[in-house]
């Protein structure tokens with residue numbers, strides 16, 4: 001795998017300079033307030049899991065971070081720029097829930113197509129070829145490079161999507177439920193790959209899931225519920241703080257606490 005070396009202009013990695021910083025972040029979709037007053041940071045060079053039940057706002061938050069979400073208010077800084085800033089385009093890789101892969105093209109052709117959009121022009125042909133070869137190797141699909149995407153398994157298709165996101169050697173990878181629907185072996189392989197990407201390139205990964213056992217594989221967690229951040233901590237600290245054996249139990253404990261606090265607030269009004 002290629003080593004990632006940060007550009008010279010990158011600010012240093014310190015707690016005061018995280019990959020993502022949100023402050024009083026609110027998002028409205030349609031007539032609903034979907035994200036409410038979020039304050040959190042995502043440290044550089046680590047895997048942060050974004051976990052919470054279906055509909056709690058994970059995709060909306062990811063869309064805000066990559067700059068594709070409308071009606072975002074508050075502060076949201078990504079790699080030292082406001083979210084959506086043009087300078088971030090090549091520095092972020094985003095994989096949506098629905099893999100954007102063309103079934104009638106081979107893996108190589110899919111990658112070559114997206115590489116041409118990212119890095120167009122005849123002069124860049126050699127660089128594009130190198131990047132395509134590297135990205136396919138990164139997701140361990142070299143032996144399938146000439147297979148039609150339409151003939152791949154679900155896990156292989158997810159890896160092609162990930163390879164597309166890896167084309168520009170992004171500093172921040174935002175992956176929306178990349179393991180959904182995969183069997184345990186493929187899920188384990190993908191998580192090993194995520195750790196490899198974080199360790200070998202110093203890349204930051206923000207990965208959403210609603211499968212709580214995946215939380216145990218993250219360096220840090222943002223636990224969400226109903227558009228709010230319930231906890232922003234390491235899996236160990238969460239388990240210790242709530243006296244729980246698993247992150248799932250810790251999450252349920254925090255939900256109960258939040259419900260009880262809301263009830264108390266109601267009755268003291």
Ligand SMILES: Nc1ncnc2c1ncn2[C@@H]1O[C@H](COP(=O)(O)OP(=O)(O)OP(=O)(O)O)[C@@H](O)[C@H]1O
Nearest residue numbers: 029030032034053054055056057058059060061210
């Ligand atoms: N286009 C839209 N217009 C209005 N509301 C929307 C729109 N898209 C999503 N929502 C609402 O925003 C809330 C958060 O949705 P979001 O997709 O961010 O949740 P999620 O946590 O990613 O869910 P899942 O795990 O099921 O993907 C949901 O209540 C959803 O109904």
